[in-house]
Amino acid sequence: MPEQKKAHQAVIFASEPPNQEQKAGFMAFLHREYGPDVTLEWYKENVPRGFRLVVDGEDFYDWSLSGRLRQMKDSLKELRGSGPDVIPLVREAVRSWTPKALVEELGTVSSVGDGIATVTGLDHVVYGEILIFTNGVRGMVQDLRENETGCILFDEDGDVCQGSTVRRTGKTAGVPVGEDMLGRVVNALGAPIDGRGDIAAHDTRPIENPAPGIMDRQSVSRPMATGILAIDAMFPIGRGQRELIIGDRQTGKTAIALDTILNQKGGDVICIYVSIGQKASAVAQLAQNLRERGAMDYTIIVHASASDSAPLQYIAPYAGCAIGEYFMEQGRDVLIVYDDLSKHAIAYRTLSLLLGRSPGREAYPGDVFYLHSRLLERSAQLSDERGGGSMTALPIVETQAGDVSAYIPTNIISITDGQIFLESSLFFAGQRPAVNVGLSVSRVGGDAQTKAMKSAAGAIRLELAQYREMEVFTQFASDLDDTTKDQLVFGQGLMRLLRQNQSHPLRQCEQVILLCAALDRALVTVPPEEMSGFAQELLAYFHEHHAALCSRLEQTGVLTAEDREEIVQAAREQTAQAGAERRW
DSSP states (O other), rough: OOOOOEEEEEEEEEOOOHHHHHHHHHHHHHHHOSSSSSSEEEEEETTTTTEEEEEEEEEEESSSHHHHHHHHHHHTTTTOOOGGHHHHHHHHHHOOOOOOOOOOOOEEEEEEEEEEEEEEOTTTTTTEEEEEGGGEEEEEEEEEOOSEEEEESSOOGGGGGTEEEEEEEEOEEEESSGGGTTEEEEESSSSSSSSSSOOOEEEEEEEEEEOOOOBOOOOOOOOOOSSSSHHHHSSBTTTTOEEEEEEEESSSSHHHHHHHHTTTTTTEEEEEEEEEHHHHHHHHHHHHHHHHHHOHHHHHHHEETSOHHHHHHHHHHHHHHHHHHHHTTTEEEEEEETTTHHHHHHHHHHHHHHHHHOOGGSSSBTTTHHHHHHHHHTTTBBBBGGOOOOOEEEEEEEOOOTTTTTHHHHHHHHHHEEEEEEEEEEETTOOOOBBOOOEESSSGGGSSSSHHHHHHTTTHHHHHHHHHHHHHTTTOOOOOOHHHHHHHHHHOOOHHHHHOOOOOOHHHHHHHHHHHHTTTTTTTTOOGGGHHHHHHHHHHHHHHHHHHHHHHHHHHHHOHHHHHHHHHHHHHHHHHHHHHHHOO
């Protein structure tokens, strides 16, 4: 038995019924698109200067004035990034533009609240697609169910109500990118929020992008110097690496990231700082600090404040990563800081609970691991065939009472290439940065160090580990032998040497000089409480009297035996002179 053809029903919504000529035109269009078996009806509706055609309740053709203007706007968006010659192109595009009968899939809002909208009628919508609500409110599809769609809203939802119309765009969420973003503070959607005018974007990149494949990467081998002696000597970070900064609240995690940004001044690294759930005043102060020190010239701040909605806090790190990928794919080096992913996980948990998703371990959604892995995996050292660019990630995670075995910390530790653990007890004892040598690690290690740093650092981790162990066993002892006393004094001096003031990063040559002098025990006679001040005086002496040595270390990155001997000899002389002054 032959299959019976489906009859199609078309409805015209317009202010006036179509005349015979118009109806004939409609029927010709419908026969061409849907076949001969079509019926046409008219319903009165106030559609300014046009009409809307609905076929089978699924296909929508918007021929109203606003619909045609929207078509023109979408066509002009394709000219974005055309450079200074865009004006003639716009004129030609407007002159030759002709509206087209495009099928639109429209949905209806069934419920809305707390930045979440539930939509029905969008049968072909895809995950991550951008939807347009009433008055241009934007949202992104985040949950797909059998009969409805869960959507997060990027704008205020005051204009969205039950029964509002929703329009598909067929596009995923994107963020503007370009050179003009350097030195600016933008929100999670890439719009400027620093009051310095609009940003001329060169292009738009999707915020969600697949991570580079194995064949598109190469091993991490170039250093990303932080300027922090304790990190560059013991836990070196390479370009393309992902190094976690983890610790309790107020232990100096952000300070390490900012010092790393400051240390890139005069170099070739683009820095991106992503603020998630921070106070707007704190981020404004941070931007001012970077601007005063000349670091905003190569820095972009992406800010989703604590007062922003959970959807904006959720997409902020992905937006920052997309901006970084723009520069990475140009063959440039990028440093991106996510501050912090604990708040990002909380924002995602909020969205998931509002969307009605089932909770997972510790009441977090089960896919929270994928949430951060798909973000951090996008950081890489690209192969030479892909341009050789890199993106180094410094994610920050806050722990509770030093518990690194909690759900979110263990997730991110397993994703990253090492972690810098900041200990509260060290911080309150005055050790800044409060790096725990035992729990911190870099899985790239010496591959990300210059030959000079690798040679100078030597066995500093072993020396500190021996000191910490001996300190524990001797804290209750009253009678110590001379060897033990010397070891304790030497360890105390090393710990004091690793103390460093915030916003004062050290150059490579300065770090090499201090490490050579300390590990060759040229500074052992300096009292620990005077070590920080003496180290600054020693560096000033080397810059004044051994400038050639400093320049050679900085340019070649190689420490010869003669250089080491020169450093140790000069340090011993300065130590003896300082000792004589103290005795006098």
